[in-house]
Amino acid sequence: MTKSATSSLIEIARSIGQNIAGPAANDVDEKARFPIEALNAIKEQSLLSAYVPQYLGGAGASLRDLSTISEELGRHCGATAMIFAMHQIQVACIVHHALDREYFRNYLSDLVNHQHLIGSVTSELGVGGEMRSSICAVEHDADNFTLVKDSTTSSYGAHADDLLVTARKSYSSTGNDQVLVLVKKGDFTMAQNGNWNPLGMRGTCSAPFKLTSKGNIEQILKVPFSTISSHTMVPVSHFVWAGTWIGTARSAVSKARAFVRGQARANPGTVPPTALRLAEVVPLLQLLRTSSDALLSEYERLISSDPPSEELSSLSYALKLNNLKISGSELIVEIANRALNICGVAGYKNDSKFSLGRVLRDAHAAALMVGNDRILHSNAGMLLVLKDD
Amino acid sequence: MEGKIRQILKDHGRLSIDTTKLAVDSDLYQAGMTSHASVNVMLALEGVFDIEFPDRMLKRSVFESISAIQTAISELKTN
Numbered sequence: 511m512t513k514s515a516t517s518s519l520i521e522i523a524r525s526i527g528q529n530i531a532g533p534a535a536n537d538v539d540e541k542a543r544f545p546i547e548a549l550n551a552i553k554e555q556s557l558l559s560a561y562v563p564q565y566l567g568g569a570g571a572s573l574r575d576l577s578t579i580s581e582e583l584g585r586h587c588g589a590t591a592m593i594f595a596m597h598q599i600q601v602a603c604i605v606h607h608a609l610d611r612e613y614f615r616n617y618l619s620d621l622v623n624h625q626h627l628i629g630s631v632t633s634e635l636g637v638g639g640e641m642r643s644s645i646c647a648v649e650h651d652a653d654n655f656t657l658v659k660d661s662t663t664s665s666y667g668a669h670a671d672d673l674l675v676t677a678r679k680s681y682s683s684t685g686n687d688q689v690l691v692l693v694k695k696g697d698f699t700m701a702q703n704g705n706w707n708p709l710g711m712r713g714t715c716s717a718p719f720k721l722t723s724k725g726n727i728e729q730i731l732k733v734p735f736s737t738i739s740s741h742t743m744v745p746v747s748h749f750v751w752a753g754t755w756i757g758t759a760r761s762a763v764s765k766a767r768a769f770v771r772g773q774a775r776a777n778p779g780t781v782p783p784t785a786l787r788l789a790e791v792v793p794l795l796q797l798l799r800t801s802s803d804a805l806l807s808e809y810e811r812l813i814s815s816d817p818p819s820e821e822l823s824s825l826s827y828a829l830k831l832n833n834l835k836i837s838g839s840e841l842i843v844e845i846a847n848r849a850l851n852i853c854g855v856a857g858y859k860n861d862s863k864f865s866l867g868r869v870l871r872d873a874h875a876a877a878l879m880v881g882n883d884r885i886l887h888s889n890a891g892m893l894l895v896l897k898d899d
Numbered sequence: 900m901e902g903k904i905r906q907i908l909k910d911h912g913r914l915s916i917d918t919t920k921l922a923v924d925s926d927l928y929q930a931g932m933t934s935h936a937s938v939n940v941m942l943a944l945e946g947v948f949d950i951e952f953p954d955r956m957l958k959r960s961v962f963e964s965i966s967a968i969q970t971a972i973s974e975l976k977t978n
Binding site for chain 1: 928934938939945954955957959
């Protein structure tokens, strides 16, 4: 995609963030409601099909563009950014792994026209948070399937048009012999199984749901989920999540900057003590951005080789990606905390223009969505065999 | 070598099927080996065969079947 087309997508995201998502963010947070006005604007501007290749009618955006769009939205509303990010992860799974099938090419063309929001149903009751293991299984005959799944958290489950669901390939398959299944609007019900009243990221409305679905076997991606997971779902998640976190962190830092500027204006000629604290927090934001950028460049190189580089399924690459998640999710909380210390009581108040409550609460979600301890446990295992040779 | 590999898979692979009945080219991951279990298999292989897998070999395809593991060990043993 051309540079000007890319910058116009990002301009659109910036404008939606500033004019629509931002003004609604406190209400979305307070009521733990879906950010419908921002999502409507995102659909109107065809951002949901940004990653669909141009020959299918999409904008042909790059992964870097998606991460930047998530950032622009995240500067104003973390939940809106996360919903956009989660949707794009689903689109990327189809774009990277199913374009050889006419069914999915048509599906993506439809996505361009109808701007369907795709939700993700990877979590499941009873597997202990392990995405790479399923209890539920696809039951199918020669043409059709049914699939029932008890999820623990389904991002915007009640608001998604279509869903991508992980399940065992069949009833005789082992827990990690999984497939990814597209389930379409009208073919499923999502019965909410519990409340949604979390600390932060309240607008994502990620309650537990029981999914009951059916469809044609064409809707099952042929590539094993193990490959989709390591080649696309995990890396893309970490890049678009990093984008939303950078956005959240920027919003915290920009409040701190405005606060410090106010103090400086009150006493021209002196550098207020908070300016030093600001000088300390800005490099953390830079670190978050550069660590994501560097890995993103590497990923774009690995995934664009034909066939995609085997390095994508190597332990050393998995470790690097996991490290991005661990360090990014810790940095965002650190940045938000430091911003609060700079703004002081003004940041602590919920009704001040420097208020950091929502940002802080949203920031804490980063370490929990795919729990850092789970990731550290997996890293610890890999470090037993990795040699850095 | 195949017998030792099968024993290691039995002890550490956490497979859902009897390892003596596995074909040499059966996909171990499809047979239930998780990435966590695969790390234990790697460690046990290094111990039993007195080898060290370099990082470039620590990827899914090298450990996906008994025959793939045999090839990898032979390559390390001849070097």
